[in-house]
Amino acid sequence: MTKQVKQLDRVIIRFAGDSGDGMQLTGDRFTQETASFGNDLSTLPNFPAEIRAPQGTLPGVSSFQVHFADHDILTPGDSPDVLVAMNPAALKANLADIKKGATIIVDSHDFTTRNLNKAAYAESPLENDSLSEYDLHAFELTDMTVEAVKEFGLSRKDASRAKNMFALGLLSWMYGRPTESTIAFLERRFAKAPDIRDANVTAFNAGWYFGETTEAFVVQYEIKPAPMAAGTYRNITGNLALAYGLIAGSTQSGLPLFLGSYPITPASDILHELSKHKRFGVTTFQAEDEIAGVGAALGAAFGGALGVTTTSGPGIALKSETIGLGVMMELPLLVVDVQRGGPSTGLPTKTEQADLLQVMFGRNGESPVPVVAPQSPADCFDAAVEAARIAITYRTPVVLLSDGMLANGSEPWKIPEVADLPVIDPAFATATNHTSAKSPDGEHDEFWPYLRDEKTLARPWAVPGTAGLEHRIGGLEKGEGHGNISYDPANHDLMVRTRAAKVARIAQDIPPMEVDDPSGEAKVLVLGWGSTYGPIGAAARQVRTAGLRVAQAHLRHLNPFPSDLGDVLKRYDAVMIPEMNLGQLSMLVRAKYLVDVVGYNHVRGLPLRAAELADAITDLISTTTQEAPR
Amino acid sequence: MTDTLPFPGLRGVPAADAPQNRKEFTSDQEVRWCPGCGDYAVLAAVQGFLPDLGLKRENIVFVSGIGCSSRFPYYLDTYGMHSIHGRAPAIATGLATTREDLSVWVVTGDGDALSIGGNHLIHALRRNVNMTILLFNNRIYGLTKGQYSPTSEPGKVTKSTPMGSVDNPFNPVSLALGAEATFVARTVDSDRKHLTEVLSAAAAHRGTSLVAIYQNCPIFNDDAFEAIKDNDTKADAIIPLRHGETIRFGSRGQLGVVRDPTTGGVRVAQDPDDADVLVHDAHAEDPTTAFAISRLTDAGVLRHAPIGIFRQVEAATYDDQAREQIVTASQGTGDRPAALAGLLSSGDTWTVV
Numbered sequence: 013m014t015k016q017v018k019q020l021d022r023v024i025i026r027f028a029g030d031s032g033d034g035m036q037l038t039g040d041r042f043t044q045e046t047a048s049f050g051n052d053l054s055t056l057p058n059f060p061a062e063i064r065a066p067q068g069t070l071p072g073v074s075s076f077q078v079h080f081a082d083h084d085i086l087t088p089g090d091s092p093d094v095l096v097a098m099n100p101a102a103l104k105a106n107l108a109d110i111k112k113g114a115t116i117i118v119d120s121h122d123f124t125t126r127n128l129n130k131a132a133y134a135e136s137p138l139e140n141d142s143l144s145e146y147d148l149h150a151f152e153l154t155d156m157t158v159e160a161v162k163e164f165g166l167s168r169k170d171a172s173r174a175k176n177m178f179a180l181g182l183l184s185w186m187y188g189r190p191t192e193s194t195i196a197f198l199e200r201r202f203a204k205a206p207d208i209r210d211a212n213v214t215a216f217n218a219g220w221y222f223g224e225t226t227e228a229f230v231v232q233y234e235i236k237p238a239p240m241a242a243g244t245y246r247n248i249t250g251n252l253a254l255a256y257g258l259i260a261g262s263t264q265s266g267l268p269l270f271l272g273s274y275p276i277t278p279a280s281d282i283l284h285e286l287s288k289h290k291r292f293g294v295t296t297f298q299a300e301d302e303i304a305g306v307g308a309a310l311g312a313a314f315g316g317a318l319g320v321t322t323t324s325g326p327g328i329a330l331k332s333e334t335i336g337l338g339v340m341m342e343l344p345l346l347v348v349d350v351q352r353g354g355p356s357t358g359l360p361t362k363t364e365q366a367d368l369l370q371v372m373f374g375r376n377g378e379s380p381v382p383v384v385a386p387q388s389p390a391d392c393f394d395a396a397v398e399a400a401r402i403a404i405t406y407r408t409p410v411v412l413l414s415d416g417m418l419a420n421g422s423e424p425w426k427i428p429e430v431a432d433l434p435v436i437d438p439a440f441a442t443a444t445n446h447t448s449a450k451s452p453d454g455e456h457d458e459f460w461p462y463l464r465d466e467k468t469l470a471r472p473w474a475v476p477g478t479a480g481l482e483h484r485i486g487g488l489e490k491g492e493g494h495g496n497i498s499y500d501p502a503n504h505d506l507m508v509r510t511r512a513a514k515v516a517r518i519a520q521d522i523p524p525m526e527v528d529d530p531s532g533e534a535k536v537l538v539l540g541w542g543s544t545y546g547p548i549g550a551a552a553r554q555v556r557t558a559g560l561r562v563a564q565a566h567l568r569h570l571n572p573f574p575s576d577l578g579d580v581l582k583r584y585d586a587v588m589i590p591e592m593n594l595g596q597l598s599m600l601v602r603a604k605y606l607v608d609v610v611g612y613n614h615v616r617g618l619p620l621r622a623a624e625l626a627d628a629i630t631d632l633i634s635t636t637t638q639e640a641p642r
Numbered sequence: 643m644t645d646t647l648p649f650p651g652l653r654g655v656p657a658a659d660a661p662q663n664r665k666e667f668t669s670d671q672e673v674r675w676c677p678g679c680g681d682y683a684v685l686a687a688v689q690g691f692l693p694d695l696g697l698k699r700e701n702i703v704f705v706s707g708i709g710c711s712s713r714f715p716y717y718l719d720t721y722g723m724h725s726i727h728g729r730a731p732a733i734a735t736g737l738a739t740t741r742e743d744l745s746v747w748v749v750t751g752d753g754d755a756l757s758i759g760g761n762h763l764i765h766a767l768r769r770n771v772n773m774t775i776l777l778f779n780n781r782i783y784g785l786t787k788g789q790y791s792p793t794s795e796p797g798k799v800t801k802s803t804p805m806g807s808v809d810n811p812f813n814p815v816s817l818a819l820g821a822e823a824t825f826v827a828r829t830v831d832s833d834r835k836h837l838t839e840v841l842s843a844a845a846a847h848r849g850t851s852l853v854a855i856y857q858n859c860p861i862f863n864d865d866a867f868e869a870i871k872d873n874d875t876k877a878d879a880i881i882p883l884r885h886g887e888t889i890r891f892g893s894r895g896q897l898g899v900v901r902d903p904t905t906g907g908v909r910v911a912q913d914p915d916d917a918d919v920l921v922h923d924a925h926a927e928d929p930t931t932a933f934a935i936s937r938l939t940d941a942g943v944l945r946h947a948p949i950g951i952f953r954q955v956e957a958a959t960y961d962d963q964a965r966e967q968i969v970t971a972s973q974g975t976g977d978r979p980a981a982l983a984g985l986l987s988s989g990d991t992w993t994v995v
Contacts, residue, residue, distance in 0.1 A: 048992050193990050246991045256986060263982045270740050272732075290971035292981065295739060295964055299732065300765035307729045307762070308736030311705070314723060315741040337726050427987050430979045476721040476737075476744050479700045484669070484715050486724025487708075496671060497716070 015224075016231045022081030023235060024089035025183065028106045029098030031064055031074045034176040039076025041180055041197060045189035047247035047424055050237030051080040054546065056088035056619065057420045061277065061360040068122075068130040073105040082236040086546035086553075088421065090621045096179055098122060098153070100131035112145045117182070119175065121154035149228050153178055160218035161211040170208070174215035181219020187233050191220065241426060248425040250389035250418035251278070254348065255285035257396025259292050261346075262318050264397065265404055265436035268293045270312035272305035273322045277360040278416040279350040282322045302330035306347065310334055313343045314485075316440065316475035318400060322348040325367045326357065328374065328411075336375040338409035339511065341485045342462075342471045345409040346399055347371075347381075350419045353617045362617025363416035365542050366593035371411040372571060372600070378508045380515040382406070383570040385413040387545035390425035392418060395568065401436050402518055407470045413570070415592075417543040417619050441472035444480055446493070459483055462495040469514035471495075519572040525580045529563035530556065535637045537584040538629060539609070541567040541597055543619065544590050550622035551590075555629050558641040562629055570597070573604070581607045586636040588612055588629060590620055649846035650956075651772060654742040655701050662693040669719040680831035680857035681711055681778065687837045688776075689718065695845060697745055704747045705734045707754035710785050711778035711857070714749040728759020731766035734773050739961040745845070746773040753783050756792040756812050767823035769960035770849040774841075777814055777854045778831075782863035795942040800862075815936040815952055818852045819929045825851035826932070827951040831858060832871055836949070843951060849959045856947070869945045881910070881938055883950030885924040888916070889935070899935065907934040910946070924954045 025042070029035045036057055046053050056077040065072030079089035094115045097103035099122040110116065123136050137143050138150050157175040158168060177198070184191055195213055202209030223229055248256075262269035271294065273283045287296040295312070299305035306321040313319030321331065328349050338345040351367045353359025371383055382402050386395035392414055403410040444456040451457040459481040462471050474481035483495060491498035492506055527537070528549075540548045545566050552564045565580060567573065581587055581601070589598045590612035598611045612628050614620055634640055667689050675681045692702065702720040706712035708727035715722030725733050730748045738746040755763045755777050766773070782800070783789040789802040793814065797806040818826045825847040829840045837855070844851035856867045869879040877893040889899035898919035902909040908920060908931070926932065932952040939947045975981050 044990050048990055050992060050994070240994045242994050244987060244991050244993045246987065246989050259985065260982060263978050268740060270736060272736055289985070290968045291973075291975045292978070292985075293968060293972060295968065297736065297739065297964070300761055303729060304732035304735070304762055304765065307725075307732030308739070311723075311733035311736030311738075312740045313736075314703075314733075315737045315744065317736075317740045319736065333726055334729065341723070427991070430983045430986070476703050476741065477698075477701050479698070482700055482719055482721050484671075484722035484724065486706075486715070486722075487726050488724065 017234050018231050020233050020235050024079045024092045025094040026075055026077040026092040027096045028075040028102035030067055031072045033098045035074045035076050038176045038180045041194045043078050044193050046080045048193055049190055051235055052084045052238035053080040054085055054088045055422045059361055068101055068127045070101045070105050073102050082238050086549040087622055090623050100127050100133055104131045115147045117149045119153035120150040121152050157215045161214050164207045164211045174211045177212045177216040178219035181216040182223045185220040185223030243426040245424045245426055247422050248390055249422045250392040251281040253390050253392035254396050255282045257393040261397050261400030264433050265438055267318040270295045270317040271320045272297045272299050272308035274299050274302045274305045276324045276327050278419045279322045279324050302327040306331040306334040310338055310345055313345050320346040324350050324352045325354045332375050335409050336379050337487050339379045340487050342407045344403040346403050348412045351415040359617045364592050368596040380512050382410045382515055382518055385542040387566055389418050389421050389423050404436050404438050406468055415543050441474035460493050462490050463493050516572050519575045522569050522574045524576050525565050525574050527563050527565045531561040534561040534563035535585040536633050537563045537587045539565050539589050547620040547622045551625035554626035560633050578605045581605050586632055588632055650848040651846045655745045656698045657696050658698050664689050667692045667719055669717055671716045673717050676861050678860035683831045687834050691838045691841055702745045705730045706749040709751040709754045711749055711751045728754050731762040735771045738771050738773050739964050748775040750777055752779045752791045752793040764821040767818055767821040767850050770824050770957055771960045772848055774844045774851040778857045779854055780857045780859040780863055781866050782859050784859050784862055788862035811941055813939050814854045819933045823852050824849040824955050824957045826953045828854045828949050830856045870947055879946055881948040883922050883948050888919040889922050890919050924951045
């Protein structure tokens with residue numbers, strides 16, 4: 013039958029099912045198809061911490077949301093237009109997020125009494141009018157899948173496992189997605205099991221044909237490619253971009269990359285990824301614990317490597333003492349914190365931004381550490397290169413603050429030219445730098461490991477194997493210049509201030525703030541950091557569309573702040589700081605600039621909702637300026 | 643001098659261009675241990691022995707943790723790091739894995755290695771990273787002024803145990819053998835000759851070498867090792883281990899270590915038949931007998947202790963294998979920026995014109 017084609021500018025789809033239903037894979041494939049089609053997109057995987065929670069239960073529901081459009085978009089979206097629910101629990105767990113009138117596609121096969129009970133449904137929602145305000149489509153997805161793949165002789169259980177591909181095929185038809193990449197992917201993935209491979213490809217195609225022929229759907233949708241700057245693109249998650257950024261930091265500095273790490277959600281994928289790239293001289297050391305991971309990285313840094321450790325909040329707590337040692341010894345060290353919900357074990361698979369004060373202050377003594385935060389999945393690449401640059405140039409541990417949303421979320425990434433990446437000079441010390449009283453000719457005859465560079469205040473980095481520069485460093489206070497142990501009161505005061513001044517000087521390399529204010533007349537500034545960039549940007553657009561004026565700025569460097577941040581803040585009558593914590597950047601900004609910022613804080617383990625944030629911004633604008641939406 | 647040295651443990655570490663002396667290995671820092679501390683004797687032995695290794699001084703690194711003995715690196719004019727409590731084996735693992743050309747030493751104590759850093763110690767030993775660990779065992783906490791340590795005897799009265807310690811102690815040699823360490827030895831601070839001999843063998847060993855050194859603390863645990871140091875008693879107290887030799891000792895040679903069929907272990911026998919006395923085999927693949935011998939050490943006040951090399955076997959090292967994987971993977975990587983460009987644009991891509 014010929015179907016009507018309807019144009020849309022954007023769609024949000026959420027695939028939801030049991031943890032074992034392959035929803036992450038389904039979402040990922042739909043995303044790849046969408047990326048290669050040329051839409052802009054943003055994704056939000058959401059899965060339980062349990063590997064296989066009891067089947068069919070609410071805690072076992074796993075989902076993947078993808079937002080794609082014919083224009084540039086900033087977030088995975090607040091509320092799906094389409095929900096694919098593979099069982100009653102998936103329907104129940106996600107229904108509250110779905111707007112009225114949205115399309116719901118369910119696999120009616122799984123709506124058995126047993127499964128309905130597990131999801132705490134007294135009666136089937138497919139058989140009463142509880143879903144009457146939605147565009148509900150209940151199909152026997154499992155039965156159709158089993159029927160389609162029966163020629164391959166699989167058991168009913170194995171055959172039914174391809175139902176996620178049937179659903180993907182159906183959705184791919186509905187939105188006119190290119191299918192080649194998924195078929196190529198299935199052929200690669202199941203190359204060693206031809207019957208499983210053929211069943212998945214067949215189920216995928218069957219889903220597509222079902223969409224084409226069923227009378228249930230009379231409309232196929234078209235979302236035109238989004239205009240994007242010329243270049244070559246790929247879709248990328250934050251953890252992958254971050255791993256690539258670390259390899260780029262190694263290549264651009266000429267330092268071998270050493271990763272010391274202990275597996276922890278949601279950071280482990282960086283360890284997995286880097287372990288695949290030994291051909292770039294990358295050493296990955298899976299340590300006995302978090303402390304050994306950072307310790308080995310610091311040991312490697314002493315030997316002249318780019319030492320990196322990757323973890324999440326609980327791991328930072330364990331690494332704190334070693335980071336302090338790095339501060340004292342003034343060696344380059346990259347500490348990656350992929351934040352998750354806390355405190356303690358908290359919400360391992362959910363996102364949060366509540367480690368900012370921990371990485372700023374969670375060490376004994378005055379222990380300044382630079383902090384860099386990426387703002388989107390693809391931006392993790394540039395942020396990692398920047399963190400490596402600061403660590404190497406200033407001889408200091410640097411914390412790179414990602415989060416679960418960035419780590420697992422994805423977006424199109426314009427692949428950079430290697431020639432355009434910054435070159436990082438490790439500038440190893442190779443010669444003596446000080447003249448002792450014993451020098452016969454007034455020439456330098458000894459090495460002082462704490463004699464500093466005038467511009468950066470960085471100390472020389474002399475690696476073992478360099479003749480004549482033998483020296484000892486450690487956690488005890490150092491005498492300025494010579495670096496021997498010193499308990500002198502004035503020296504300690506000087507060294508504490510010097511370490512702080514060195515980190516403050518990093519601001520000299522930080523570009524001025526970029527403030528987005530199309531009107532140039534906004535009275536309210538919204539300031540953010542990290543993964544809230546997307547929701548803040550989307551909220552600002554909604555506010556402006558409603559006829560109000562608002563400025564947006566986003567911080568990449570949280571320590572030190574850009575030099576002009578204070579001036580920027582003072583230009584506005586009100587400043588709002590949205591964060592996925594209870595006001596950590598707010599506290600830092602209030603303390604440093606004495607600006608009475610307004611917090612907007614949610615810690616739900618999920619990204620901020622743009623629409624709710626837009627309402628809060630609108631309220632702030634109206635109380636600040638007496639302006640109201642047109 | 644040749645470019646390479648005959649010891650497998652130091653393969654890859656460049657040889658010195660000219661003979662060296664003790665003075666070159668002595669830093670300009672004033673040594674700050676208490677008068678009479680056993681650490682002085684070990685330092686003197688190490689400063690005297692390092693020139694004999696014939697390595698470039700700049701390719702030697704000493705890493706320590708926290709405690710009296712951990713001040714050691716400051717007094718040697720090599721590269722050094724005085725790190726944090728218990729973590730030296732972890733730090734040295736990163737250094738040794740990335741730098742094959744370095745001779746890496748860890749200096750630690752009974753508190754540093756066996757209490758706060760116990761985890762790192764056993765994992766370094768099982769991985770067999772190429773480094774030599776000197777474990778100064780004075781059976782007391784010195785730097786924190788006299789609390790009992792994880793090797794103190796049960797019942798020990800200290801500042802923190804006025805009614806006597808109720809902790810069961812570790813035997814560091816048993817622990818290391820349990821972790822399947824490939825080189826485990828015990829020596830004594832006051833026996834310069836034996837100390838040097840054991841250190842030489844440890845340095846020559848490829849893999850993690852653990853050298854436990856009985857070291858006297860004259861302030862908080864004086865004479866803890868009197869039985870094995872006193873000329874009148876030591877012949878009966880020291881159970882000497884020499885590979886390939888029978889384990890027979892005593893002032894008149896009247897004692898010997900024999901198998902004990904009732905326990906499956908070993909015991910000290912009076913006037914045993916020569917045929918029954920155990921011949922020490924440090925090279926045995928199976929660490930069971932070495933472990934049994936280590937149990938002849940007194941857990942309480944020390945009256946007997948085996949001294950010497952318990953185990954010395956060849957096994958693949960973590961760092962060699964990690965480096966080999968990189969060498970294998972790197973074949974054909976070619977121009978690095980081009981390879982990076984290839985990596986960044988791998989996977990499904992699309993081009994916008």
